[in-house]
Amino acid sequence: MFEDLWRFATPQLGGRDWLREMLDDAxxxxxxxxxRAVPRGTFPMVxxxxxxxxxxxxxFAPGVDPKALDISIQDxxxxxxxxxxxxxxxxxxxxxxxxxxxxxxxxxxSRVLTLPEGVDGDATEAFSRDGVIQIKLPKRAEQKRRKIxxxxx
Amino acid sequence: xxxxxxxxxxxxxxxxxxxxxxxxxxxxxxxxxxxxYEEADAIRVVADMPGVSKDGLNIEVDGTELTISGDIxxxxxxxxxxxxAEIRGSQYYRQFILGxxxxxxxxxxxxxxxxxxxxxxxxxxxxxxxxxxxxx
Numbered sequence: 001m002f003e004d005l006w007r008f009a010t011p012q013l014g015g016r017d018w019l020r021e022m023l024d025d026a027x028x029x030x031x032x033x034x035x036r037a038v039p040r041g042t043f044p045m046v047x048x049x050x051x052x053x054x055x056x057x058x059x060f061a062p063g064v065d066p067k068a069l070d071i072s073i074q075d076x077x078x079x080x081x082x083x084x085x086x087x088x089x090x091x092x093x094x095x096x097x098x099x100x101x102x103x104x105x106x107x108x109x110s111r112v113l114t115l116p117e118g119v120d121g122d123a124t125e126a127f128s129r130d131g132v133i134q135i136k137l138p139k140r141a142e143q144k145r146r147k148i149x150x151x152x153x
Numbered sequence: 154x155x156x157x158x159x160x161x162x163x164x165x166x167x168x169x170x171x172x173x174x175x176x177x178x179x180x181x182x183x184x185x186x187x188x189x190y191e192e193a194d195a196i197r198v199v200a201d202m203p204g205v206s207k208d209g210l211n212i213e214v215d216g217t218e219l220t221i222s223g224d225i226x227x228x229x230x231x232x233x234x235x236x237x238a239e240i241r242g243s244q245y246y247r248q249f250i251l252g253x254x255x256x257x258x259x260x261x262x263x264x265x266x267x268x269x270x271x272x273x274x275x276x277x278x279x280x281x282x283x284x285x286x287x288x289x
Contacts (some may be wrong), residue, residue: 045239051232058227060203060240062267087190087199103186104201116236131203131267132227 036114043105044080046113052145055119057135063104066128071135073121078135081110118143182222182246185269189249193281196255196273202245203267210264212271214257221269222246254279 044061061069063084070081086106088096119137126135187200198221202210205223213220223245251257255273262271 042239046237047227047235047240048237049229049233049235051230051234054230056230056233058240060267062201062203063199064266066266087188087197098191099188100191100196101187101189104188104199128266129228130206130226130264131201134228 034114036112038111042111043084043109044082044111046111048113048115050116050139054139055115055137057113057115057137059133059135060131061133062131064131066133069128069133071126071133073115073119073124073137075121076115076117076119078113078115078137079110080113081108083108116143181242182244183225183240183242185221185223185245185247187247194275196275198249198269198271198273200245200247200269200271201267202264202269204240205245205264205267205269207264210262210269212260212262214251214260217251217253219249219251219260219271219273220246221248221271223269 044059044064046060047058049056049058057078059069059080061082061084063086064082068082070079072079072081084106086104115137118140120140121137123138124135126133128134185200185202187198189196189198198219200221202221202223202225204225204227206226209224209226211220211222225240225243225245251273254275256276259274260271262269264270
């Protein structure tokens with residue numbers, strides 16, 4: 001009858017990632033990594049991409065009010081700050097609900113990303129859909145791809 | 154997360170009208186992290202599924218199996234080359250086994266900013282009753 005109690009002693013990820021943790025431990029990259037690199041699964045998760053004209057950042061922030069997300073850029077360093085509220089007790093007098101599983105992270109978060117050099121912070125725009133915030137950072141003119149014409153003599 | 158918000162809920166497909174999710178899985182889907190908690194009259198499942206719209210979401214109940222799946226759609230401009238990705242995949246997929254006390258006909262779901270909430274109401278007969286302790 002007490003087999004069930006093991007789940008109360010598990011860490012935040014609820015044992016979901018034990019295999020990954022074991023593998024990470026066994027095959028941990030002891031080499032140098034980027035100073036701003038974060039472990040996998042850090043909230044919010046981020047994808048980066050680029051076109052000829054702009055750098056795109058996709059922030060996967062489910063359950064975060066996009067208006068409450070603070071996005072700032074200085075040079076090529078992008079900072080994301082916000083808060084995610086998870087279900088819990090509403091008021092002080094209310095009881096905590098019984099949790100069977102808690103795999104999601106809550107509370108205040110901030111993430112700092114290094115972007116490629118030469119993005120134009122002033123022309124940056126962001127929009128949100130379905131919990132994904134797309135940030136478009138146009139490249140400065142000198143960083144854009146140029147076509148070089150070959151002159152014939 | 155009030156009851157009132159559930160009016161424009163995603164319809165939960167029951168066994169008869171279900172799509173076969175298995176055939177759509179060409180790659181390994183992502184496992185959405187979930188919180189599950191118990192309330193007096195229902196069990197709530199809250200899962201992170203960013204990039205899934207209301208239309209891309211699919212919730213099925215087959216017997217005692219609850220299947221949650223969703224297609225990840227992110228608008229990407231023409232000619233985008235990915236340089237770094239923490240989310241790789243095009244679908245979320247996760248299954249749970251329901252207890253007999255869940256009223257399958259009244260399951261409802263809501264999608265808000267990539268956060269899915271599924272409410273699994275308990276049958277009337279399984280709601281908690283206060284047990285009075287009698288003194289001798």
